[in-house]
Amino acid sequence: MSRRRTRATEAGSISVEFACILNAAGLAVPMSIRGDTVLRGFDEDIRSALSNEMRKKGIDIRSETVIEDIEKRGDALSVMTRAGEMMDVDVVLAATGRVPNTRGLGLEAVGVAIDKDYAVAVDEMSQTAVPSIFAVGDCTNRLNLTPVAITEGRAVAETLFNDRPTAMQHTGVPSAVFSQPPAASVGLSEIEARIKYKEIDVYVANFRPMKHTLSGRDERVMMKLVVDQASERVIGCHIVGADAAEIIQGVAIAMKCGATKTQFDTTVGLHPTLAEELVTMRDKRP
Numbered sequence: 001m002s003r004r005r006t007r008a009t010e011a012g013s014i015s016v017e018f019a020c021i022l023n024a025a026g027l028a029v030p031m032s033i034r035g036d037t038v039l040r041g042f043d044e045d046i047r048s049a050l051s052n053e054m055r056k057k058g059i060d061i062r063s064e065t066v067i068e069d070i071e072k073r074g075d076a077l078s079v080m081t082r083a084g085e086m087m088d089v090d091v092v093l094a095a096t097g098r099v100p101n102t103r104g105l106g107l108e109a110v111g112v113a114i115d116k117d118y119a120v121a122v123d124e125m126s127q128t129a130v131p132s133i134f135a136v137g138d139c140t141n142r143l144n145l146t147p148v149a150i151t152e153g154r155a156v157a158e159t160l161f162n163d164r165p166t167a168m169q170h171t172g173v174p175s176a177v178f179s180q181p182p183a184a185s186v187g188l189s190e191i192e193a194r195i196k197y198k199e200i201d202v203y204v205a206n207f208r209p210m211k212h213t214l215s216g217r218d219e220r221v222m223m224k225l226v227v228d229q230a231s232e233r234v235i236g237c238h239i240v241g242a243d244a245a246e247i248i249q250g251v252a253i254a255m256k257c258g259a260t261k262t263q264f265d266t267t268v269g270l271h272p273t274l275a276e277e278l279v280t281m282r283d284k285r286p
Helices: 013-024 044-056 146-161 190-196 210-215 244-256 261-265 275-279
Strands: 006-009 030-032 060-062 067-073 076-081 086-089 091-094 175-177 183-187 200-207 221-228 234-240
Touching: 013 044, 013 091, 013 175, 044 060, 044 183, 044 190, 044 221, 044 234, 076 091, 175 244, 183 244, 190 200, 190 221, 190 234, 221 261, 221 275, 234 244, 244 275, 261 275
Parallel strands: 006 030, 006 091, 030 060
Antiparallel strands: 067 076, 076 086, 175 183, 183 234, 200 221, 221 234
């Protein structure tokens, strides 16, 4: 029996997650993306490692492919790319992104500034150009994550009602993509770190988990630490593999406390776990 076909376009976290869900449900998933690989904005090693794992699971990632036209033909949808490629599919999932839904609220009329992406402009205290109006969450288009919106709201409440001026810190916020396998990240990517710091050290591990030596599954894990050479502080951590999101939460706490690579190295690993690799990486990448 042939598998039914679906199609996902673009390469953000939502697109990646749904492509993995549909693939796991038994659908054939050709995935067209406009860029070179998935998850633009994430560390390059995360992007590469996750792309490899998705392809191994049967997801057909088609890089630098732009959809020009979709036409209904009988029971199928005919999709045409800018390069002239045609294919018939059953369903098209277009993950094209989103913008803040602020139009029509009359915000500009009362003096609240809106940027070119329709986001409400705020300062570090989440205050708009109108002193009595504050804005938090996705409408400000800062970090569009539920826990961030909650923390921003709590900071505003502390400022207004507890007489404790509080600003949400938007650095060091962990994030995860619930793909298969999942990916998670906190801190700076390698590229960002090289721009911000004079010298950095990079540690990368790519391995097959012990459990898969028994299961026979061809699934690998990528773990990466980015370190400021001068202070030895860990300034970035990036993971692709099972339980990546669970692991990154603990790393985020350590990084918030200013943990150094030496402190990682002198922490005893818990064997056999994926996370123990974070405290056993010794070899710097050239």
